[in-house]
Amino acid sequence: MWATLISLFLSVVFLANTKMNSTSLLSLHQATVFLAPIVIIASIGTVMFGLFKGIEVSNKVLFLYLFTLEVTWFFLLWKLFENGGEMYAEHAALTGVESLVDVLVLTLAIALFPDRRVMLAAVFPLMLFSFFIRLIEIPSNPLFPATKLFCILAILVTGQKVLYSWFKKAIVRDVEKQYLLTQFRRMALVDGLTNISNRRHFDEILSQEIRASERNNHPLSLILIDVDYFKRLNDSAGHQVGDECLVALAKVLSGICHRPRDLAARYGGEEFVLLLPDTDLSGSCQVAQNVRDKLAAIKLDHPDSELGNYITVSQGVSQWREGMSADDFISEADKLLYSAKSTGRDRYVEG
Known part of the structure; x- marks a missing residue:
């Protein structure tokens, strides 16, 4: 749900920016066409989470949904990079695409942090995409994108370990607390010798x-x-x-x-x-x-x-x-x- 809301929010921001930016290479119509797959998939996700609220959705369905959402973002990012390079001076298009990628990586990392393998499977393709478009745009300097890739990867893995450890401890403490509350209530209501009500x-x-x-x-x-x-x-x-x-x-x-x-x-x-x-x-x-x-x-x-x-x-x-x-x-x-x-x-x- 977190990834869905961020996707819808970024779509609205992107459309608003296209409409207000008179120098944009993309027309509002083009931006709408490029964003349509994201909006459609995110809207389906919103409806799905709304209908199944309080009901556990299978992991296969969730992974398929996130994979489809990520593919639609790849489509938009590539179109932005492809069209933006013709319009903006220096490497402004690259910077904008990299910023979007960073936001998406952070969003998916937060949404999927309990499962490290799933999280890495979701964010690593985006990080590779950012790495390769920088190499395409600035082939003379491969050290920076490589360093950025490995540093962000290390930060995500380490952060996931720390957050998951905290999350697990919090869950264990909550379970123990509920158990103790149950035991205290039982002690308050049950006779200790005969094990019937007091x-x-x-x-x-x-x-x-x-x-x-x-x-x-x-x-x-x-x-x-x-x-x-x-x-x-x-x-x-x-x-x-x-x-x-x-x-x-x-x-x-x-x-x-x-x-x-x-x-x-x-x-x-x-x-x-x-x-x-x-x-x-x-x-x-x-x-x-x-x-x-x-x-x-x-x-x-x-x-x-x-x-x-x-x-x-x-x-x-x-x-x-x-x-x-x-x-x-x-x-x-x-x-x-x-x-x-x-x-x-x-x-x-x-x-």
């Missing part, structure tokens, strides 16, 4: 789901879960076993929350919470019973429970009602959880 993420989603329920009047339920006699488990079996218990329970809850908007989160300590959009009280009670069944099936040992040899949980099941805030919703589930614990544990109480 309290902060739950609070954010709860607020969103309450607003959604207010808009569409769909049911929303919440289950607050607490591991029975968890302190005794830590005291008798050790904190490592306690952590393993929490991780296992988190896996059970994650497996139960299979719908896209269902959320399982660690609420704090040995407390967990399930947020169930589009689920009424009856449905959430089925989920609570499913939690009990799944937990009983995996048989996590508890050496100091008054309810048996395995881990159990108490649950408070609540459904959101119009006018309830997030705090009210959680508070009601917490009261129901307390009721489940005070009436024997290993059960759920709904409300």
Whole structure:
């Protein structure tokens, strides 16, 4: 796109200069004819880039387009050199053509700098063209064009290496930055032990789901879960076993929350919470019973429970009602959880 815009800009400048320069050998009609291939190809490129904006164009198509554009410039440059030599004193035509070549070399070098071979394939023919027309015009002094050719070539190769190195480092830094941002966000929203959502993420989603329920009047339920006699488990079996218990329970809850908007989160300590959009009280009670069944099936040992040899949980099941805030919703589930614990544990109480 960069080469296309520069080509169109230079075409406009060339036409304007031809019109304003009364001594120009080329008439406006001739200049228009010579520029027509460039304008046509550049216009096709503009349309192509506009139509395929945001879509990756194949390298073959791009290289074919740039090759065609460069050929049209060769045609114009040769016509300028051929006609200009008859009109201008000394080597003015040569100077003008060389200036155009230098601009084109710089333009293509900038446009193609990520790929050194492609860049050199595009700019080297132009540099050779500039070299040979100077030899044709001033055959007695071949040293200057040869020196210019090799110096510019060395500058382009060295500059490409430096720019590509900077470009690559910038891309790597950007990728690393995006990765770190993703990791930081994950750390901010995911519990480090159980690898499910944490309290902060739950609070954010709860607020969103309450607003959604207010808009569409769909049911929303919440289950607050607490591991029975968890302190005794830590005291008798050790904190490592306690952590393993929490991780296992988190896996059970994650497996139960299979719908896209269902959320399982660690609420704090040995407390967990399930947020169930589009689920009424009856449905959430089925989920609570499913939690009990799944937990009983995996048989996590508890050496100091008054309810048996395995881990159990108490649950408070609540459904959101119009006018309830997030705090009210959680508070009601917490009261129901307390009721489940005070009436024997290993059960759920709904409300």
